[in-house]
Amino acid sequence: MNVSLTILELAVVSLGIAILLVDLWLPEQHRRLLGYTAAAGVGLILVASFLISVPSAEYAFGKMYVMDPLALFFKRFFLLAGAIVLLLSVEFSDRIETGIGEYYTIILFALSGMMFAASANDLILVFVALELITVAFYVLTSFQRNNIKSLEAGVKYLILGALASAFMVYGIALIFGTANSTKFGDILAVAGSVSSNPLFLLGILFVLVGLGFKIAAFPFQMWAPDVYQGSPTPTTALLAVGSKAAGIVLLLRILFSAVPQIASQWTSLLIVISGVTILYGNLCALPQRSLKRLLGYSSIAHAGYLLLGVAAVSMAGSSAILYYLLGYLFTVLAAFTVICIVMREVDNDDISSFEGLHARSPLLAATLSLAMISLAGIPPLAGFFGKFLLLKAVIEQGANEPGYYCLVIVALVGVVISLYYYLGVVRTVYWTNPSPGQASILVSTPVRFMIYACIVGMLYLGLLPNAAVNLAIRAVQVFHL
Amino acid sequence: MTQEILFYVFSFLTLLSGILVVANPVSRNPVTSAMFLVLTILFMAGLFVLLHAFFLAAVQILVYAGAVIVLFLFVIMLLDLKEEETRRVRKIGAGIGILAVASVFGLMARTIGTIPPTASSGASRPTLEGLTAPLGNALFKQYLLPFEILSILLLVAMVGVILLSKKDLR
Numbered sequence: 001m002n003v004s005l006t007i008l009e010l011a012v013v014s015l016g017i018a019i020l021l022v023d024l025w026l027p028e029q030h031r032r033l034l035g036y037t038a039a040a041g042v043g044l045i046l047v048a049s050f051l052i053s054v055p056s057a058e059y060a061f062g063k064m065y066v067m068d069p070l071a072l073f074f075k076r077f078f079l080l081a082g083a084i085v086l087l088l089s090v091e092f093s094d095r096i097e098t099g100i101g102e103y104y105t106i107i108l109f110a111l112s113g114m115m116f117a118a119s120a121n122d123l124i125l126v127f128v129a130l131e132l133i134t135v136a137f138y139v140l141t142s143f144q145r146n147n148i149k150s151l152e153a154g155v156k157y158l159i160l161g162a163l164a165s166a167f168m169v170y171g172i173a174l175i176f177g178t179a180n181s182t183k184f185g186d187i188l189a190v191a192g193s194v195s196s197n198p199l200f201l202l203g204i205l206f207v208l209v210g211l212g213f214k215i216a217a218f219p220f221q222m223w224a225p226d227v228y229q230g231s232p233t234p235t236t237a238l239l240a241v242g243s244k245a246a247g248i249v250l251l252l253r254i255l256f257s258a259v260p261q262i263a264s265q266w267t268s269l270l271i272v273i274s275g276v277t278i279l280y281g282n283l284c285a286l287p288q289r290s291l292k293r294l295l296g297y298s299s300i301a302h303a304g305y306l307l308l309g310v311a312a313v314s315m316a317g318s319s320a321i322l323y324y325l326l327g328y329l330f331t332v333l334a335a336f337t338v339i340c341i342v343m344r345e346v347d348n349d350d351i352s353s354f355e356g357l358h359a360r361s362p363l364l365a366a367t368l369s370l371a372m373i374s375l376a377g378i379p380p381l382a383g384f385f386g387k388f389l390l391l392k393a394v395i396e397q398g399a400n401e402p403g404y405y406c407l408v409i410v411a412l413v414g415v416v417i418s419l420y421y422y423l424g425v426v427r428t429v430y431w432t433n434p435s436p437g438q439a440s441i442l443v444s445t446p447v448r449f450m451i452y453a454c455i456v457g458m459l460y461l462g463l464l465p466n467a468a469v470n471l472a473i474r475a476v477q478v479f480h481l
Numbered sequence: 482m483t484q485e486i487l488f489y490v491f492s493f494l495t496l497l498s499g500i501l502v503v504a505n506p507v508s509r510n511p512v513t514s515a516m517f518l519v520l521t522i523l524f525m526a527g528l529f530v531l532l533h534a535f536f537l538a539a540v541q542i543l544v545y546a547g548a549v550i551v552l553f554l555f556v557i558m559l560l561d562l563k564e565e566e567t568r569r570v571r572k573i574g575a576g577i578g579i580l581a582v583a584s585v586f587g588l589m590a591r592t593i594g595t596i597p598p599t600a601s602s603g604a605s606r607p608t609l610e611g612l613t614a615p616l617g618n619a620l621f622k623q624y625l626l627p628f629e630i631l632s633i634l635l636l637v638a639m640v641g642v643i644l645l646s647k648k649d650l651r
Contacts, residue, residue, distance in 0.1 A: 109636070
C-alpha cells in the first residue's frame with residue numbers, strides 16, 4: 001500500500017486542520033494573517049508538487065487511487081485555484097461577520113476533495129470525493145447567513161446537489177450490479193460483455209447525469225445562475241473553477257478510462273448536449289444585468305465548450321480541455337477578483353456599479369476587460385487559443401460523423417452571441433463616466449500581485465501556448481483512446 | 482428448532498407492532514405510534530440476529546430505534562399534532578397505500594418465483610456472515626481511503642452545521 005502517493009492531499013488536509021485549531025486561540029485582530037497563512041501554505045504545497053514526478057501511473061489502496069500525469073496536472077490546477085481563492089477570501093473577510101477561520105478551513109477541505117477526485121480510479125472514491133466537495137460547498141454558498149440571497153443560494157444548491165448525488169449513487173449501484181466491480185480497470189475489462197446490458201448503460205448514464213450537475217451542463221444547469229449570484233464571491237470563484245474542473249476530470253476519467261467503447265458509441269448524445277449547453281448559456285446571458293449572474297450563464301456556456309472536447313472523443317479533444325481549463329482559471333479568477341473588490345464599495349453586482357471603473361481604478365478596469373475579452377475568445381488571450389484547439393479537435397473528427405460539423409457551427413454562433421454581452425461589460429467599464437461621489441478604489445498589495453499573476457497567465461497562455469499544450473498532451477496519455 | 486420458534490415469535494411481534502403503528506384501536510396519539518415503531522424495529526433486529534447479520538441488528542437498534550426515533554419524537558412534539566388524534570383516514574390515501582403494498586408484494590413474489598429450486602438446497606448458498614470482523618476488514622483494508630475521506634466529510638459537516646445554525650456566533 002503506497003500511502004506516500006497521497007502526500008499532497010494529506011498536506012492540504014493537515015493545513016486545514018491546523019488553521020481550524022489555530023483559529024481557536026488567535027486574537028481577533030490577527031485573523032487576516034490566518035488567511036494569508038492558508039494561501040501561502042497552499043502555494044508552498046503547489047511549489048512542492050513540482051518535486052514529484054510520475055513517469056508512469058502508480059496505484060495505491062488496491063488500485064482505488066491512481067497517481068499519473070493527469071492526476072498531477074489537475075492537483076496543481078486545484079492548488080493554484082485554491083491559493084488564489086484563499087487570497088480573495090482574505091479580501092472578502094470583512095463582509096463575513098463570523099467564522100472566517102472556518103471559511104478558510106472549509107475551502108481547504110473542498111480543495112482536498114477536488115484533489116482526491118483528480119486521482120479517483122474507483123467509483124466509490126469518485127462518490128466520496130464528490131460528496132466532500134459538495135458538502136463543503138453547501139456550507140460555503142450559505143456562509144453569509146444574514147444575507148437572504150446567500151441562504152437562497154445555499155438551499156438551491158443543497159436540493160439540486162442532493163438530487164445529483166442520488167442519481168450518481170443509483171448509477172454506481174447499477175454499474176456495480178452489472179459489472180461486479182467499481183474499479184475502473186475491472187469495468188474496462190468486462191465492459192465488452194456488459195456494454196449491451198441496458199442496466200449497465202443506464203448506470204453509466206446516471207453517473208453522467210450526476211457529473212452533469214457538477215459542471216452545469218444542460219439540462220442540469222438550472223442551479224448555476226442563482227447560486228453564482230447569491231454566494232459569497234470567493235465561493236462563486238471556487239465553484240466556477242474548482243467544482244467545474246473536478247466534474248470535468250471525473251467525466252474524462254470515467255468516459256475514457258473505464259468505458260471508452262461506450263463513449264465512442266454515445267458521440268451523438270455528447271454532441272447534442274454540448275451544442276444545446278453552448279446555445280442556452282449564451283442566449284440566457286444576453287439580458288442579464290447582474291455581473292455575477294451573467295458569469296453564471298457564461299459558465300454554463302463554457303461547460304458547453306469544454307464538452308466539445310469530450311464529444312470529440314480523441315486525444316486532441318482531451319488535451320484541448322486541459323488547456324482550456326487552465327486559461328479559464330486565470331480568466332475567471334481575475335474577473336471575480338475585480339467583482340469582489342468593486343462590490344466592497346457598493347454592495348451590488350449590477351453592471352451599472354461598474355460604470356466609469358476606468359477612472360476609479362485603471363488596473364481593475366483593465367483586468368476586467370482583459371478577462372471579458374479572454375472569455376469571449378478574442379486573440380491574443382488564453383480563451384481564444386483554447387477555443388481554437390477545441391474546435392480543431394472537433395473538426396478533425398468530422399470525417400467520421402457529419403454531426404461534428406453542425407456542432408462547430410453551433411459553437412461559432414455561440415461565440416458570436418457571447419461577444420455582445422462580454423463587450424457590453426467592457427463598454428460599461430470604459431465608455432461611461434463614474435457617477436459623482438464615487439471615490440477611486442484602493443487595491444491591497446497581495447491582491448495586486450494576484451491580479452498581475454492572472455493577467456500574466458492569460459497573456460502567456462495566449463501568446464506562448466506551446467509549453468502548456470505539451471503539458472496537457474502528456475497528461476492525457478493515460479486514456480485508452 | 483429453537484431458531485424456528487424464535488423466527489415465528491419475532492415475525493408475529495413485528496407484524497403486530499407494525500399494525501399497531503398505523504391502526505391502533507386504543508390510542509391515536511402519534512407518540513404511541515412512534516413507540517410501537519420502536520418495538521417493530523427491535524423485533525426486526527431480532528430477525529436479523531437469526532439470519533446471523535449481527536452487525537446489521539446492532540446498527541438497526543442504534544441508528545433506527547435510537548437516533549431516527551428520537552428525531553421523529555422531536556418533530557412530533559415540536560409540531561404538537563393534536564388534530565392528528567381526531568383526523569379520519571382519507572379514502573384516497575388508504576387506496577394508494579394498499580396499492581403500494583400490493584405492488585411490493587407482487588414484486589417480492591415474482592423475485593422469489595425466479596429463484597431456481599437448487600438455490601435453497603444449501604449447496605450454492607453464499608457464505609454470507611454478518612459478523613463485524615469481515616466488515617471491519619473491508620472498511621480498514623479494501624475501502625480504507627474512502628473511509629478516511631468520510632471522516633473529513635463529517636468534520637466539514639459538523640463545522641458547517643455549527644456555523645449555520647448557532648444562534649450567536651460571537
